[in-house]
Amino acid sequence: MDRARRNVFLLACCQALLLTNAVTLIAIGALAGYDLAPSKALATLPAFSYVIGAAIATIPASFWMKRVGRRAGFLTGGAIGLAGSVLATVAMATSSFALLCAGSMLLGVYNAFGQYYRFAAADAAPAGFKAKAISYVLAGGLVGGIVGPEMSKLTVDLAEPRFIASYASLFLYCVVAMAITALLAIPEPKAEASAHATTRPLGEIARQPAFIVAASCAGLGYGVMTLLMTATPLAMGFCGHPYGAAAGVIAAHVVAMFAPSFFTGALIQRFGVLQVIVAGVAIEIACVAVALSGEALGHFTWALVLLGVGWNFTYVGGTTLLTETYRPAEKAKVQGLNEFIVFSVQAVASLSSGVLVNAAGWTVLNAFALPLLALAGGAALWLMARRRAAMPS
Numbered sequence: 001m002d003r004a005r006r007n008v009f010l011l012a013c014c015q016a017l018l019l020t021n022a023v024t025l026i027a028i029g030a031l032a033g034y035d036l037a038p039s040k041a042l043a044t045l046p047a048f049s050y051v052i053g054a055a056i057a058t059i060p061a062s063f064w065m066k067r068v069g070r071r072a073g074f075l076t077g078g079a080i081g082l083a084g085s086v087l088a089t090v091a092m093a094t095s096s097f098a099l100l101c102a103g104s105m106l107l108g109v110y111n112a113f114g115q116y117y118r119f120a121a122a123d124a125a126p127a128g129f130k131a132k133a134i135s136y137v138l139a140g141g142l143v144g145g146i147v148g149p150e151m152s153k154l155t156v157d158l159a160e161p162r163f164i165a166s167y168a169s170l171f172l173y174c175v176v177a178m179a180i181t182a183l184l185a186i187p188e189p190k191a192e193a194s195a196h197a198t199t200r201p202l203g204e205i206a207r208q209p210a211f212i213v214a215a216s217c218a219g220l221g222y223g224v225m226t227l228l229m230t231a232t233p234l235a236m237g238f239c240g241h242p243y244g245a246a247a248g249v250i251a252a253h254v255v256a257m258f259a260p261s262f263f264t265g266a267l268i269q270r271f272g273v274l275q276v277i278v279a280g281v282a283i284e285i286a287c288v289a290v291a292l293s294g295e296a297l298g299h300f301t302w303a304l305v306l307l308g309v310g311w312n313f314t315y316v317g318g319t320t321l322l323t324e325t326y327r328p329a330e331k332a333k334v335q336g337l338n339e340f341i342v343f344s345v346q347a348v349a350s351l352s353s354g355v356l357v358n359a360a361g362w363t364v365l366n367a368f369a370l371p372l373l374a375l376a377g378g379a380a381l382w383l384m385a386r387r388r389a390a391m392p393s
Contacts (some may be wrong), residue, residue: 003185004125008133010184011117012072012140016176018114019254020151021081021170025050025107027152027250030234031243031352036097044354047230049101051350053108054115055343061113062336070186077113077176080106085170092164103167110174112339119335122323124186130318131273132265139261140318141204145254149247158244199329202337211334213383214321215341217277220376221314223345224284224369225307228291229253230350231321231357231365232304237360239295249300256308264316272320274384280313281377288373291366314376349365 027049034043065073084106091099118134125133151169204209232253233246260389268276287306290299327335356365 001340004129007124007184007186008121010180010308011121011137013180014114015117015137015140016143016147016175017173017180018111018117019141019258020148020174021107021144022111023144023148023250023254024152024166024170024173025058025104025223026229026231026248026254027149028156028163029104030168030230031237032092032100032167033097033354034089034234035162035223036095036100038097039393041355041358042097042223042232043358044233044350045097045102046100047353048351049104049346050108051226051343051347053105055108055340055347057109058110058115058339058343059336060314061109061116062332062339063231065113066118066332070116070123071181071184074113074120074181074184075178077110078174078181079265081110081174081177082171084108084110085167085174088167089164092161092167095161098127107170110365112343114177115241115343116335118319119331120184120186123331130323131268131316134319135261135263135265135316137261138264138312139258142255142261143311144208145251145256148254149251153244153247164324168259189267192209199327202333205326205330206337208325209383209386211325212322212337213274213277213379214318214325215338216379217281217376218318218322218338219342219345220372221280221284221311221318222342223349224313224372226346227349227353227356227369228287228307228366230353231362232300233361234354235295235365236300238357241297241300249297249304252301253304253308256305258308260309260312261316264312267313268317268320273317273352274380274387276313277317277380278309278377278384280317281373281380282310283313284310285312285370285373288320288366288369291364295362312367313316355393 029047030044034040034045039044063075064076084103088103089099091103101319106247118137121137122130123135124144152166155165156163232249236246283306287310288308291303295301305343322338356368
């Protein structure tokens, strides 16, 4: 296979391991937090710490990779992930809620570096292959959706105290991801020097309508997904569903997040990026409708499946739209700003999730998502109308 496709395959493998790590944290994070938190309203604080670690690290990670290259940058992120997994394991051994949050934060930093897998694929791909390269890398997360929940079910009670073996397993995922990263063949920064022409101020780039819509739709779509997904294990527990059922729902959700990636790029090429984003918002609204209709296992399962598909369309669409807004020399700062916006929204959503589901319940939590989705859909429709008006009659 040519170098671009080989890199996409290797990055998809890294994405699979990143998501195995992330989905394990999703499945156990709120429950482990519920066991250790001094106040049950803080049960999702480890999940918040995970996201805030990613938000803080997104811009530094982008500039670090601009300096040392994608491969060295991804290896740096993997090393931080190793430290986070060790710290979280120690936290469970010592029943330390503070250490659990600290370990989760370091794992979030690892996630921040891993979020650039899709950009690395796009940067090294020919123009006509960019949307598909992004989709195929994200499709690697499908493995994480299957392996993560199954591994969490196998390890949750494997050793005492509960969840300690699950956190210890994250170390292995990071090690394997680093071994695969070492095989990447992506140009180092000096090889791209010819592309470093004049650059525009970041404020000028960020004022572009396409940037505003790309960041808004990716951020709000991700935020709603985090808001509902993070609270699902807790909400299902409150409704009397066992842990195994919650892990199965999370597995179905993550499969739905990444399985569409095999064809999302083709849909974007066929129908247009904004049309796919709008479709994603509509699917997330359908998720809320299903969630509000009942609290049986089927309601949780189908709501989370729809949530995953909707997230995929808004996230892949937003990432593809973002690549239209910057020149090669501007990619580090623009990608970093976009990721910071996305993870800042996600951080607020993850913290709000635990507070809302504990204080107001699953129904109110879902209703809270509707205006956020309306804002994302409205932004995409606005840019669509703007572009149509600019077309020659």
